[in-house]
Amino acid sequence: MRAIAWLALLATGACSGELSVLDPRGPGAARIERLWWVLFALAAAVCALVALLILYSLRRGRRDLTDDIDKRNVSWGDRFIGITGAAIPVVILMGTFLYSLGEMNRLAAGNEDETDLAIEVIAHNWWWEARYPNGATTANEIHIPTGERVRVVLQSADVLHSFWVPRLQAKMDNIPGTDNEIWIEADSPGRYRGQCAEFCGLQHAHMAVFVVAQSPSDFAEWYANEASPAPEPATASAGDGEEVFLSSSCVGCHAIRGTEADAEVGPDLTHLAGRRTLLAGKMPSTRSVLETLIVDPQSLKPGIGMPPTELTAAELEALLDYLESLR
Ligand code: CUA
Numbered sequence: 001m002r003a004i005a006w007l008a009l010l011a012t013g014a015c016s017g018e019l020s021v022l023d024p025r026g027p028g029a030a031r032i033e034r035l036w037w038v039l040f041a042l043a044a045a046v047c048a049l050v051a052l053l054i055l056y057s058l059r060r061g062r063r064d065l066t067d068d069i070d071k072r073n074v075s076w077g078d079r080f081i082g083i084t085g086a087a088i089p090v091v092i093l094m095g096t097f098l099y100s101l102g103e104m105n106r107l108a109a110g111n112e113d114e115t116d117l118a119i120e121v122i123a124h125n126w127w128w129e130a131r132y133p134n135g136a137t138t139a140n141e142i143h144i145p146t147g148e149r150v151r152v153v154l155q156s157a158d159v160l161h162s163f164w165v166p167r168l169q170a171k172m173d174n175i176p177g178t179d180n181e182i183w184i185e186a187d188s189p190g191r192y193r194g195q196c197a198e199f200c201g202l203q204h205a206h207m208a209v210f211v212v213a214q215s216p217s218d219f220a221e222w223y224a225n226e227a228s229p230a231p232e233p234a235t236a237s238a239g240d241g242e243e244v245f246l247s248s249s250c251v252g253c254h255a256i257r258g259t260e261a262d263a264e265v266g267p268d269l270t271h272l273a274g275r276r277t278l279l280a281g282k283m284p285s286t287r288s289v290l291e292t293l294i295v296d297p298q299s300l301k302p303g304i305g306m307p308p309t310e311l312t313a314a315e316l317e318a319l320l321d322y323l324e325s326l327r
Helices: 002-014 027-060 076-108 216-227 236-247 287-295 313-324
Strands: 118-124 127-131 137-139 141-145 150-156 161-164 172-174 180-184 190-196 208-214
Touching (some): 137 141, 141 216, 150 161, 208 216, 287 313
Parallel strands (some): 118 150, 141 208
Antiparallel strands (some): 127 137, 161 190
16 A cells, blocks of 8 residues: 555645646656656666576576586577676667767757847856846746746855746756856746755755746736836835845845845845745745744744844834835
8 A cells, every 4th residue: 555655745746836847838858857757767778688588598497407518519599688688788888878978968959049148147056146237136936928938047145046947948057256157948828846965954945936837928927027126105105114234234135126225134025025935935925924934934944044133013114014015
Protein backbone atom coordinates (compact mmCIF):
# COMPACT_ATOMS: atom_id res chain seq x y z
CA MET A 1 0.00 0.00 0.00
CA ARG A 2 2.78 2.33 0.95
CA ALA A 3 4.51 1.79 -2.40
CA ILE A 4 1.29 2.59 -4.25
CA ALA A 5 0.85 5.75 -2.18
CA TRP A 6 4.39 6.83 -3.01
CA LEU A 7 3.85 6.17 -6.72
CA ALA A 8 0.62 8.18 -6.63
CA LEU A 9 2.43 11.01 -4.86
CA LEU A 10 5.22 10.90 -7.44
CA ALA A 11 2.78 10.91 -10.32
CA THR A 12 0.69 13.78 -8.99
CA GLY A 13 3.36 15.73 -7.14
CA ALA A 14 6.30 15.54 -9.49
CA CYS A 15 4.63 15.53 -12.89
CA SER A 16 2.47 18.58 -12.31
CA GLY A 17 2.16 21.53 -9.99
CA GLU A 18 3.63 24.97 -9.75
CA LEU A 19 7.26 23.88 -9.36
CA SER A 20 7.29 20.88 -11.70
CA VAL A 21 9.74 20.74 -14.61
CA LEU A 22 7.40 18.17 -16.14
CA ASP A 23 4.59 20.70 -16.45
CA PRO A 24 6.19 23.23 -18.82
CA ARG A 25 4.49 26.48 -19.82
CA GLY A 26 7.14 27.86 -22.13
CA PRO A 27 9.52 26.70 -24.87
CA GLY A 28 12.58 26.64 -22.57
CA ALA A 29 10.98 24.34 -20.02
CA ALA A 30 9.42 22.25 -22.81
CA ARG A 31 12.91 21.55 -24.13
CA ILE A 32 14.05 20.45 -20.68
CA GLU A 33 10.97 18.24 -20.28
CA ARG A 34 11.71 16.54 -23.62
CA LEU A 35 15.31 15.93 -22.58
CA TRP A 36 14.09 14.49 -19.27
CA TRP A 37 11.71 12.02 -20.96
CA VAL A 38 14.33 10.91 -23.51
CA LEU A 39 16.84 10.20 -20.73
CA PHE A 40 14.16 8.49 -18.65
CA ALA A 41 13.08 6.27 -21.56
CA LEU A 42 16.69 5.30 -22.29
CA ALA A 43 17.43 4.55 -18.65
CA ALA A 44 14.23 2.51 -18.36
CA ALA A 45 15.09 0.53 -21.51
CA VAL A 46 18.62 -0.24 -20.27
CA CYS A 47 17.24 -1.22 -16.87
CA ALA A 48 14.69 -3.55 -18.47
CA LEU A 49 17.30 -5.10 -20.78
CA VAL A 50 19.70 -5.79 -17.89
CA ALA A 51 16.87 -7.29 -15.81
CA LEU A 52 15.91 -9.56 -18.72
CA LEU A 53 19.52 -10.71 -19.20
CA ILE A 54 19.81 -11.48 -15.48
CA LEU A 55 16.58 -13.49 -15.60
CA TYR A 56 17.81 -15.34 -18.69
CA SER A 57 21.13 -16.22 -17.04
CA LEU A 58 19.37 -17.40 -13.89
CA ARG A 59 17.16 -19.65 -15.96
CA ARG A 60 19.99 -20.98 -18.02
CA GLY A 61 22.00 -21.84 -14.95
CA ARG A 62 25.73 -22.27 -14.43
CA ARG A 63 27.91 -23.34 -17.36
CA ASP A 64 28.75 -27.04 -17.34
CA LEU A 65 32.27 -27.21 -15.84
CA THR A 66 33.12 -30.26 -17.86
CA ASP A 67 32.63 -28.05 -20.91
CA ASP A 68 36.24 -26.91 -20.60
CA ILE A 69 36.99 -23.32 -21.65
CA ASP A 70 39.97 -23.02 -23.91
CA LYS A 71 41.51 -19.63 -23.04
CA ARG A 72 43.54 -19.46 -26.26
CA ASN A 73 40.47 -20.03 -28.35
CA VAL A 74 37.89 -17.49 -27.16
CA SER A 75 34.51 -18.20 -28.70
CA TRP A 76 32.55 -15.68 -30.78
CA GLY A 77 29.94 -15.56 -28.04
CA ASP A 78 32.53 -14.40 -25.50
CA ARG A 79 33.85 -11.83 -27.95
CA PHE A 80 30.36 -10.55 -28.63
CA ILE A 81 29.70 -10.08 -24.91
CA GLY A 82 33.04 -8.31 -24.40
CA ILE A 83 32.66 -5.96 -27.36
CA THR A 84 29.01 -5.08 -26.97
CA GLY A 85 29.43 -4.72 -23.20
CA ALA A 86 31.88 -1.91 -23.86
CA ALA A 87 30.41 -0.51 -27.09
CA ILE A 88 26.76 -0.17 -26.10
CA PRO A 89 27.41 1.92 -22.93
CA VAL A 90 29.91 4.10 -24.83
CA VAL A 91 27.43 4.75 -27.63
CA ILE A 92 24.55 5.49 -25.24
CA LEU A 93 26.59 7.68 -22.90
CA MET A 94 28.27 9.62 -25.72
CA GLY A 95 24.92 10.03 -27.47
CA THR A 96 23.12 11.38 -24.40
CA PHE A 97 26.12 13.57 -23.53
CA LEU A 98 26.15 15.19 -26.99
CA TYR A 99 22.37 15.53 -27.01
CA SER A 100 22.43 17.20 -23.57
CA LEU A 101 25.24 19.54 -24.64
CA GLY A 102 23.27 20.57 -27.74
CA GLU A 103 20.15 21.23 -25.67
CA MET A 104 22.13 23.27 -23.13
CA ASN A 105 23.51 25.32 -25.99
CA ARG A 106 20.07 25.91 -27.44
CA LEU A 107 18.71 26.89 -23.99
CA ALA A 108 21.50 29.42 -23.47
CA ALA A 109 21.58 30.93 -26.95
CA GLY A 110 19.22 32.94 -29.02
CA ASN A 111 18.15 35.69 -26.68
CA GLU A 112 20.09 38.59 -28.12
CA ASP A 113 18.25 39.11 -31.40
CA GLU A 114 14.75 38.18 -30.50
CA THR A 115 13.72 40.62 -27.80
CA ASP A 116 13.88 44.30 -26.94
CA LEU A 117 12.85 43.62 -23.40
CA ALA A 118 15.70 42.97 -20.99
CA ILE A 119 14.96 42.78 -17.29
CA GLU A 120 17.67 43.05 -14.65
CA VAL A 121 16.87 40.65 -11.85
CA ILE A 122 18.99 41.39 -8.79
CA ALA A 123 18.93 38.91 -5.94
CA HIS A 124 19.15 40.19 -2.37
CA ASN A 125 19.02 38.46 1.02
CA TRP A 126 16.13 37.43 0.72
CA TRP A 127 14.13 38.98 -2.09
CA TRP A 128 14.25 39.69 -5.83
CA GLU A 129 14.48 43.11 -7.42
CA ALA A 130 13.44 43.56 -11.05
CA ARG A 131 14.48 46.60 -13.06
CA TYR A 132 13.01 47.32 -16.49
CA PRO A 133 14.44 49.43 -19.35
CA ASN A 134 11.70 52.08 -18.96
CA GLY A 135 12.57 52.71 -15.31
CA ALA A 136 9.92 50.44 -13.80
CA THR A 137 11.25 48.75 -10.68
CA THR A 138 9.44 46.09 -8.74
CA ALA A 139 10.09 43.20 -6.39
CA ASN A 140 9.35 39.48 -6.34
CA GLU A 141 6.65 39.64 -9.04
CA ILE A 142 8.23 39.93 -12.47
CA HIS A 143 5.77 40.71 -15.24
CA ILE A 144 6.42 39.60 -18.83
CA PRO A 145 4.32 39.56 -22.01
CA THR A 146 3.27 36.11 -23.28
CA GLY A 147 4.76 34.74 -26.48
CA GLU A 148 7.85 36.91 -26.25
CA ARG A 149 11.35 35.81 -25.44
CA VAL A 150 12.41 38.09 -22.59
CA ARG A 151 16.04 38.53 -21.69
CA VAL A 152 16.85 38.33 -18.01
CA VAL A 153 20.15 39.66 -16.71
CA LEU A 154 20.90 38.11 -13.35
CA GLN A 155 22.92 39.85 -10.67
CA SER A 156 23.36 39.63 -6.94
CA ALA A 157 23.67 42.37 -4.34
CA ASP A 158 25.23 40.13 -1.72
CA VAL A 159 25.78 36.35 -1.86
CA LEU A 160 25.16 33.56 -4.36
CA HIS A 161 21.52 32.99 -5.28
CA SER A 162 19.96 31.10 -8.17
CA PHE A 163 16.95 32.10 -10.27
CA TRP A 164 14.74 29.14 -11.08
CA VAL A 165 11.22 29.18 -12.49
CA PRO A 166 10.85 25.46 -13.32
CA ARG A 167 7.84 25.75 -15.63
CA LEU A 168 9.57 28.36 -17.81
CA GLN A 169 13.34 27.79 -17.92
CA ALA A 170 16.43 26.13 -16.51
CA LYS A 171 17.97 27.67 -13.43
CA MET A 172 20.82 30.15 -13.53
CA ASP A 173 22.94 31.54 -10.70
CA ASN A 174 22.95 35.13 -9.51
CA ILE A 175 26.64 35.77 -8.84
CA PRO A 176 27.96 38.93 -7.13
CA GLY A 177 30.01 41.02 -9.56
CA THR A 178 28.95 39.03 -12.63
CA ASP A 179 26.09 39.35 -15.11
CA ASN A 180 24.52 36.03 -16.05
CA GLU A 181 22.00 35.95 -18.86
CA ILE A 182 19.03 33.75 -19.49
CA TRP A 183 15.77 34.12 -21.39
CA ILE A 184 12.25 33.29 -20.30
CA GLU A 185 9.13 32.89 -22.37
CA ALA A 186 5.62 31.88 -21.34
CA ASP A 187 3.07 30.42 -23.77
CA SER A 188 0.00 31.60 -21.90
CA PRO A 189 -0.95 34.08 -19.18
CA GLY A 190 -0.44 32.92 -15.61
CA ARG A 191 1.56 33.24 -12.41
CA TYR A 192 4.60 30.99 -12.52
CA ARG A 193 6.29 30.38 -9.22
CA GLY A 194 10.05 30.34 -8.94
CA GLN A 195 12.39 29.66 -6.11
CA CYS A 196 15.91 30.62 -5.13
CA ALA A 197 17.85 27.45 -5.88
CA GLU A 198 21.14 28.21 -4.13
CA PHE A 199 21.39 28.13 -0.35
CA CYS A 200 21.80 31.77 0.67
CA GLY A 201 21.15 31.90 4.38
CA LEU A 202 18.43 31.76 6.98
CA GLN A 203 15.47 32.60 4.72
CA HIS A 204 16.62 30.79 1.57
CA ALA A 205 13.51 28.61 1.63
CA HIS A 206 11.34 31.74 1.72
CA MET A 207 12.94 33.40 -1.28
CA ALA A 208 10.25 32.80 -3.86
CA VAL A 209 9.60 34.77 -7.01
CA PHE A 210 6.62 34.91 -9.34
CA VAL A 211 6.79 35.46 -13.07
CA VAL A 212 3.48 37.00 -14.04
CA ALA A 213 2.85 36.41 -17.74
CA GLN A 214 0.24 38.71 -19.28
CA SER A 215 -1.20 39.17 -22.74
CA PRO A 216 0.86 41.80 -24.61
CA SER A 217 -1.85 44.46 -24.16
CA ASP A 218 -2.26 43.79 -20.42
CA PHE A 219 1.50 43.80 -20.05
CA ALA A 220 1.83 47.12 -21.90
CA GLU A 221 -0.66 48.67 -19.48
CA TRP A 222 1.14 47.28 -16.42
CA TYR A 223 4.52 48.28 -17.84
CA ALA A 224 3.54 51.90 -18.42
CA ASN A 225 1.88 52.20 -15.01
CA GLU A 226 4.79 50.57 -13.20
CA ALA A 227 7.22 53.14 -14.63
CA SER A 228 5.05 56.09 -13.63
CA PRO A 229 5.52 57.90 -10.31
CA ALA A 230 3.38 56.87 -7.35
CA PRO A 231 -0.17 58.21 -7.42
CA GLU A 232 -0.83 61.29 -5.30
CA PRO A 233 -2.61 60.42 -2.03
CA ALA A 234 -6.34 60.60 -2.76
CA THR A 235 -7.56 60.79 0.84
CA ALA A 236 -6.55 62.87 3.87
CA SER A 237 -5.49 59.72 5.70
CA ALA A 238 -3.28 58.56 2.81
CA GLY A 239 -1.78 62.07 2.72
CA ASP A 240 -0.96 61.78 6.42
CA GLY A 241 0.48 58.34 5.71
CA GLU A 242 2.80 59.77 3.11
CA GLU A 243 4.10 62.23 5.69
CA VAL A 244 4.57 59.41 8.18
CA PHE A 245 6.50 57.47 5.57
CA LEU A 246 8.75 60.39 4.68
CA SER A 247 9.45 61.32 8.32
CA SER A 248 10.14 57.81 9.63
CA SER A 249 12.94 55.32 9.15
CA CYS A 250 11.12 53.92 6.05
CA VAL A 251 12.89 56.42 3.77
CA GLY A 252 16.27 55.11 4.89
CA CYS A 253 15.77 51.97 2.81
CA HIS A 254 12.83 52.27 0.41
CA ALA A 255 12.04 54.30 -2.68
CA ILE A 256 8.66 55.63 -3.69
CA ARG A 257 9.16 57.32 -7.02
CA GLY A 258 7.56 60.77 -7.21
CA THR A 259 8.45 61.48 -3.55
CA GLU A 260 11.74 62.27 -1.82
CA ALA A 261 12.16 58.61 -0.89
CA ASP A 262 14.78 57.20 -3.21
CA ALA A 263 16.81 54.70 -1.17
CA GLU A 264 17.68 51.38 -2.78
CA VAL A 265 18.34 49.11 0.19
CA GLY A 266 14.92 47.48 0.36
CA PRO A 267 12.24 46.91 -2.29
CA ASP A 268 10.90 49.83 -4.34
CA LEU A 269 7.41 50.51 -3.01
CA THR A 270 6.13 52.85 -5.75
CA HIS A 271 3.38 50.42 -6.81
CA LEU A 272 3.42 48.13 -3.78
CA ALA A 273 -0.36 47.64 -3.77
CA GLY A 274 -0.19 46.05 -7.21
CA ARG A 275 1.63 43.02 -5.80
CA ARG A 276 -0.24 40.01 -4.52
CA THR A 277 2.42 38.78 -2.13
CA LEU A 278 4.82 40.20 0.43
CA LEU A 279 8.15 38.95 1.81
CA ALA A 280 9.29 37.30 -1.43
CA GLY A 281 6.14 35.27 -1.89
CA LYS A 282 5.97 34.09 1.71
CA MET A 283 2.77 35.90 2.70
CA PRO A 284 -0.29 37.21 0.85
CA SER A 285 -0.39 40.99 0.56
CA THR A 286 -3.02 41.91 3.14
CA ARG A 287 -3.36 44.87 5.46
CA SER A 288 -2.66 42.79 8.54
CA VAL A 289 0.49 41.23 7.09
CA LEU A 290 1.67 44.68 6.03
CA GLU A 291 1.00 45.97 9.55
CA THR A 292 3.03 43.18 11.16
CA LEU A 293 5.75 43.69 8.58
CA ILE A 294 6.08 47.32 9.67
CA VAL A 295 5.93 46.91 13.46
CA ASP A 296 7.49 43.45 13.93
CA PRO A 297 9.14 42.19 10.74
CA GLN A 298 11.30 39.59 12.54
CA SER A 299 8.19 37.70 13.61
CA LEU A 300 7.28 37.16 9.95
CA LYS A 301 10.73 36.47 8.57
CA PRO A 302 13.51 35.98 11.13
CA GLY A 303 16.78 37.50 9.95
CA ILE A 304 15.13 39.99 7.59
CA GLY A 305 17.13 43.20 7.18
CA MET A 306 14.15 45.40 7.98
CA PRO A 307 14.08 46.86 11.52
CA PRO A 308 10.82 47.33 13.44
CA THR A 309 9.24 50.76 13.11
CA GLU A 310 7.72 52.45 16.16
CA LEU A 311 4.57 54.35 15.33
CA THR A 312 1.45 55.49 17.17
CA ALA A 313 -1.77 53.66 16.27
CA ALA A 314 -2.97 56.66 14.24
CA GLU A 315 0.31 56.94 12.35
CA LEU A 316 0.24 53.25 11.56
CA GLU A 317 -3.33 53.38 10.20
CA ALA A 318 -2.47 56.39 8.03
CA LEU A 319 0.70 54.72 6.76
CA LEU A 320 -1.24 51.56 5.87
CA ASP A 321 -3.86 53.67 4.05
CA TYR A 322 -1.06 55.31 2.07
CA LEU A 323 0.75 52.08 1.21
CA GLU A 324 -2.50 50.44 0.13
CA SER A 325 -3.14 53.34 -2.24
CA LEU A 326 0.11 52.72 -4.16
CA ARG A 327 -1.32 50.99 -7.21
CU1 CUA B 1 18.59 33.29 -2.31
CU2 CUA B 1 18.67 31.04 -1.70
